[in-house]
Amino acid sequence: MPAGTLYRGREGMWSWVAHRVTGVLIFFFLFVHVLDTALVRVSPEAYDDTVAIYKTPLVNLMEYGLVAAILFHALNGLRVIAVDFWSKGARYQKQMLWTVMGVWIVLMAGAFYPVLQHTLRELFGS
Amino acid sequence: MSTTETTESKTTDEPGGPADSVALYDVDHPAPVIEPPRKRTAKTPKASRGNFEMQTWLFMRLSGIVLVVLVLGHLLIQLVLDGGVSKIGFAFVAGRWASPFWQVWDLLMLWLAMLHGANGLRTVINDYAERDNTRFWLKMLLYAATVFTVLLGTLVIFTFDPNIR
Numbered sequence: 001m002p003a004g005t006l007y008r009g010r011e012g013m014w015s016w017v018a019h020r021v022t023g024v025l026i027f028f029f030l031f032v033h034v035l036d037t038a039l040v041r042v043s044p045e046a047y048d049d050t051v052a053i054y055k056t057p058l059v060n061l062m063e064y065g066l067v068a069a070i071l072f073h074a075l076n077g078l079r080v081i082a083v084d085f086w087s088k089g090a091r092y093q094k095q096m097l098w099t100v101m102g103v104w105i106v107l108m109a110g111a112f113y114p115v116l117q118h119t120l121r122e123l124f125g126s
Numbered sequence: 127m128s129t130t131e132t133t134e135s136k137t138t139d140e141p142g143g144p145a146d147s148v149a150l151y152d153v154d155h156p157a158p159v160i161e162p163p164r165k166r167t168a169k170t171p172k173a174s175r176g177n178f179e180m181q182t183w184l185f186m187r188l189s190g191i192v193l194v195v196l197v198l199g200h201l202l203i204q205l206v207l208d209g210g211v212s213k214i215g216f217a218f219v220a221g222r223w224a225s226p227f228w229q230v231w232d233l234l235m236l237w238l239a240m241l242h243g244a245n246g247l248r249t250v251i252n253d254y255a256e257r258d259n260t261r262f263w264l265k266m267l268l269y270a271a272t273v274f275t276v277l278l279g280t281l282v283i284f285t286f287d288p289n290i291r
Contacts, residue, residue, distance in 0.1 A: 024250060027243035031271065034236065034279045037219075041282050044216035044291055051214050063205060070197060077190045084187065114206040 011094045019076050022069040029066055060119040067111050068104075075100040182245050189238045196235040220288040229283055236279040244272040 009017075039047040053059055079096045083089040089096075113120070151157040203222075205211055222228045247268050255261040 020246075020250060023243070023246045027247055030239055030243055031275055034240075034275045034282075038278055038282045040216060040219055040286060041290070047216045047219070054214070055211055060211060063211065067201060067205065070201065074190075074194045074198060078194065081187050081190065111206060114210050117210045118212045 011097045015076055015079075015097050015100075018072060019080070022073040025069050026066070026073060055118055057119045057123065060116060064111070064115050067115055068108055071104055071107050071111075072100070075104055186242060186245060189242045193235070193238050193242060196231060197239065199231075200235060220286075223283070223286050224288070233280065233283050236283070237276060240272055240276045240279075244268060 036047075036050050039050050054063065076097070079093070079100050082096060083093050204214060223232075248265060251261060251264045251268065255264050
């Protein structure tokens with residue numbers, strides 16, 4: 001194989017892409033989330049009716065996706081800080097990314113039942 | 127990897143010896159000076175943007191660390207503990223905002239997350255919107271939405287009334 005003439009990305013680039021994508025998604029959710037919370041100033045019914053949407057199976061699943069995006073963005077953000085401020089950060093950036101992914105998988109496995117329990121109970125009974 | 131051998135004077139037979147690289151430049155044959163790529167010239171505009179970009183760079187890291195604690199704590203309370211999303215409703219919000227601690231938590235989270243997110247999107251817009259007009263208006267839209275959301279959220283936290291009905 002010839003020496004790299006084309007930038008093929010690898011861990012550094014793909015973590016950068018994932019950081020961007022998750023960041024933009026989280027920002028759009030945050031915008032919607034402040035709007036739905038603002039309904040507490042309208043009436044308790046308006047707020048409860050809207051929060052009921054968050055309890056439907058599809059949106060509940062999207063909440064698990066939101067948790068996935070936020071956990072990756074948070075953990076990878078700490079890695080970025082380590083790359084910038086720790087003298088050996090750049091040298092260990094790959095190892096830190098695999099650590100991030102390992103912690104992410106563990107936390108996602110742990111969050112599966114708690115986050116989705118509303119839907120799981122509804123679908124499969126308590 | 128390809129090696130381009132430009133050393134003219136090989137004075138020793140030992141490969142890789144220290145003598146290999148010494149003879150290229152000396153006092154009488156100095157290395158060419160390479161100009162810095164972004165050297166300031168007479169044409170460089172005087173008014174610079176200061177160190178605004180450095181300050182936002184630092185803000186992203188500092189707010190990021192605080193947000194890890196605030197947001198993950200928020201997710202734990204809202205989506206994980208006590209039945210997950212099932213318990214959330216007006217009464218639950220009223221219970222939490224009865225405490226100044228959670229009011230300050232949410233207010234700080236709102237401001238830091240909105241500013242952190244707005245600056246992130248500003249970077250994304252600057253990267254991908256190539257036409258000057260598009261870039262300008264996308265950022266104006268972003269700033270308007272950000273100011274609106276921050277003010278609305280702040281107003282809601284400060285004026286929340288558990289006995290609204």
